[in-house]
Amino acid sequence: METHAIRVRRTARYVTLGGAGDVREVWFACHGYGQIAPRWARHFQPLARPDRLVIVPEGLSRFYLDDRYQKVGASWMTRDGREDEIADHVGYLDAVLREAADRASVDATAVRLVGFGFSQGAATVTRWLERSPLAASRERRADRLLLWGGRLPHDLDLAAHRGWLETADLTLIAGDRDAFATPARVIEQERMLRSAGIPHRVVSFSGEHRLNARVLARLAEAPAEAE
Numbered sequence: 001m002e003t004h005a006i007r008v009r010r011t012a013r014y015v016t017l018g019g020a021g022d023v024r025e026v027w028f029a030c031h032g033y034g035q036i037a038p039r040w041a042r043h044f045q046p047l048a049r050p051d052r053l054v055i056v057p058e059g060l061s062r063f064y065l066d067d068r069y070q071k072v073g074a075s076w077m078t079r080d081g082r083e084d085e086i087a088d089h090v091g092y093l094d095a096v097l098r099e100a101a102d103r104a105s106v107d108a109t110a111v112r113l114v115g116f117g118f119s120q121g122a123a124t125v126t127r128w129l130e131r132s133p134l135a136a137s138r139e140r141r142a143d144r145l146l147l148w149g150g151r152l153p154h155d156l157d158l159a160a161h162r163g164w165l166e167t168a169d170l171t172l173i174a175g176d177r178d179a180f181a182t183p184a185r186v187i188e189q190e191r192m193l194r195s196a197g198i199p200h201r202v203v204s205f206s207g208e209h210r211l212n213a214r215v216l217a218r219l220a221e222a223p224a225e226a227e
Helices: 037-047 082-103 120-131 183-195 213-221
Strands: 014-018 025-030 052-057 061-064 072-075 112-118 144-148 170-175 200-205
Touching: 014 037, 014 082, 025 037, 025 082, 025 120, 037 052, 037 213, 052 082, 082 120, 112 120, 120 144, 170 183, 170 213, 183 200, 200 213
Parallel strands: 025 052, 025 112, 112 144, 144 170, 170 200
Antiparallel strands: 014 052, 061 072
């Protein structure tokens, strides 16, 4: 038995909010495991403005979440065919940013870019920034990198990627009752970042593994200095 891989064309979807005016800032927001873009994008409606474009891409793998086949979610990747899936998503996310920026008459290589990832999307948006030819063509791969309820990819060589990470205004966000980004895991991530000399800050709030509207608004409107 032989296993082969082949590249195919397929249709993917993404959601945009705001960006109807002179766009100064683009948020590129990747959802978590089991979520879909149209529903999850609602969290970002209060952030959308004429000068801020929010782009919410959807993971390429959809599946049913319940036994009645009513609820649908999406995933970014699994460990099976890992490198192929990462490569597919990097190309896909580059294409999304290019198309959405063109629609808004924005230069994707120059506009202020905020990478946002929730849960599984935290590793996804970081891997995209790490490997993206489009991001690499920018002066800064990202002007801000916000990782909520998730973490940097476990296999990311922090020392090797310190150059772009230290200019990305990295922020880790987690609720104090988050079952995935537990306080212990956040502390361990901080330890690794400090060891690599990467500036960062941590935002904690009272809550579980979900977005918090007030914290999200505060991050959007009043970013603090990295520690």
